[in-house]
Amino acid sequence: MRIVAYLAMLLAALLTASFVAQRTGGEPVPSKAAKPAEYSKARVVLTAEQRRQAVKLAGFVQPPLSLLRVERPMKYGDFLWNEDGVPPGPISVRVDLRTQLLSVLRAGHEIGTAVVLYGADTKETPIGSFPVLWKGKNHRSSLYDAPMPYTLRLTGDGVAIHGSEVRWGAATHGCIGVPTEFARHLYEEVRLGDPVRIVRSAA
Amino acid sequence: MQMGWPVLKQRYNRRAFSAGACLLLAAAAGVPLGMSTMGVDMGGPMVESAQRVMAMLDARSPGERTKAELTKAKAARRKLALAAAPRQRALGKIIQPKAAVAKPFVDALTAAPVAAVAPVLSSVAPLAQVLAPPAASPIAIGGLIIAPPAGGGGGGGGGGGVLPGNPVTPPNQVPAVPEPSTWLMMLLGFGTVGWAIRRRNGTRGADLRAA
Numbered sequence: 001m002r003i004v005a006y007l008a009m010l011l012a013a014l015l016t017a018s019f020v021a022q023r024t025g026g027e028p029v030p031s032k033a034a035k036p037a038e039y040s041k042a043r044v045v046l047t048a049e050q051r052r053q054a055v056k057l058a059g060f061v062q063p064p065l066s067l068l069r070v071e072r073p074m075k076y077g078d079f080l081w082n083e084d085g086v087p088p089g090p091i092s093v094r095v096d097l098r099t100q101l102l103s104v105l106r107a108g109h110e111i112g113t114a115v116v117l118y119g120a121d122t123k124e125t126p127i128g129s130f131p132v133l134w135k136g137k138n139h140r141s142s143l144y145d146a147p148m149p150y151t152l153r154l155t156g157d158g159v160a161i162h163g164s165e166v167r168w169g170a171a172t173h174g175c176i177g178v179p180t181e182f183a184r185h186l187y188e189e190v191r192l193g194d195p196v197r198i199v200r201s202a203a
Numbered sequence: 204m205q206m207g208w209p210v211l212k213q214r215y216n217r218r219a220f221s222a223g224a225c226l227l228l229a230a231a232a233g234v235p236l237g238m239s240t241m242g243v244d245m246g247g248p249m250v251e252s253a254q255r256v257m258a259m260l261d262a263r264s265p266g267e268r269t270k271a272e273l274t275k276a277k278a279a280r281r282k283l284a285l286a287a288a289p290r291q292r293a294l295g296k297i298i299q300p301k302a303a304v305a306k307p308f309v310d311a312l313t314a315a316p317v318a319a320v321a322p323v324l325s326s327v328a329p330l331a332q333v334l335a336p337p338a339a340s341p342i343a344i345g346g347l348i349i350a351p352p353a354g355g356g357g358g359g360g361g362g363g364g365v366l367p368g369n370p371v372t373p374p375n376q377v378p379a380v381p382e383p384s385t386w387l388m389m390l391l392g393f394g395t396v397g398w399a400i401r402r403r404n405g406t407r408g409a410d411l412r413a414a
Binding site for chain 1: 254255256257259260261262263264265266267268269270271272273
């Protein structure tokens, strides 16, 4: 029992020491202490169960380790890009037509998300997995005679992810329209052959 | 612990109490520390770990689409095409006969007997036969109205619009596009002229070719 008491004292001493260190050391040590805190402010680390859900229900290509923390519902034209602390790795893109959202994952961590436009009811966006076939920075559609900056072509008949003016009430001819600034980030990140999965999730 | 607590109290009251007090103090002091770091590190994810991924994604969504108007991508091109389109056409004015005049006239014409007028245009009649469409519609050639021959009767033609019974003067309409017969005659004329020129130059051309 005496040992228990000593151990308790030791524990107490350690705790107080760490508390004092935290209080007095104004500048946080950059490497170990600060980063995880920063990290979790920007993103939500998923549990194993959530990862399983993400693949099974939400249709993510790779199980996401973390998602970006989005404080409020995004509006049309909104996007978020944050790759701080995310290591290089395989890229995958998930597009959900129901929620009108796109997510880019790198090495399992979400690095970008945006509100998208998709095909009108008469010109539906195909659902499925598509590798990026072709990239075009200053592409101009010959079919629609419209500028399509930062095009990532997904199908042979012209369905692509490209920059466009994302606003309420608009729809595309089958493409996925993202804010042009977001499209630029996406264009830089995605390589040919990277998988893009378009889903319509259950409500 | 609860079972052991009275025992501990009895046996090691002094030391255990001091240790316990130390522990409690330290814990109390560490509470803000623990809260502050864990609130950021763990608090968020702990709360959200209860959430389903779909709910998290739904929370950031602007919602389902309520209106989907096709982006009019071709607007620029359409505008350009409109600007480039001709404002006027180079054809002459087409004078349409008044319906009130034309209808009884056509009725009278189709009801006209074969033995109408002396076939002044007997030379034109075969042409009319050739050009007559299968339907019984009259053909107008340069202001003259030629009815298609009915049955095996003598190729009839009402000339000059003089018809028995109900004489109606046809409106003097000059069509903008020449009639087929006019075209035929013109082509024939040019053909003849060409043939004549060719014949006249034939020898000269041969000489040139030989030279």
